[in-house]
Amino acid sequence: MATWIWILLIILAAVAGAALGFYLARKYMMDYLKKNPPINEDMLRMMMMQMGQKPSQKKINQMMAMMNKNMNQNVK
Template identity: 85%
Template structure:
């Protein structure tokens, strides 16, 4: 085969591999973050205490529900 065909095959394979790798890495990270959220109630409570606020359970529940709603909106 001609050299230009091999060059074309290599370029197409690199582009396809990059696109597939990006898609799989993104899907893996989205699933991981859904199963293991980076912010939970304890972290939120600590952040509020560091900002000088007294965290009530009601306020923490409101913030957690708001964050969960935002995550679902971003996912769509």
């Protein structure tokens, strides 16, 4: 085979590997963040208390719903 064919095959394999790797890494991170959200109710309650607010359960539920809605919109 000619040398230019080998070079072309190596370049195509590198591009395909990079694209596939990016897709798989993105899918893995989306699934991981869906299963393990970065902020839970206890963390939210602690942050609100540090900011000087007295967190009620209603307010925490509203903020969690808003964060989940925002996360679902970003996934789509």
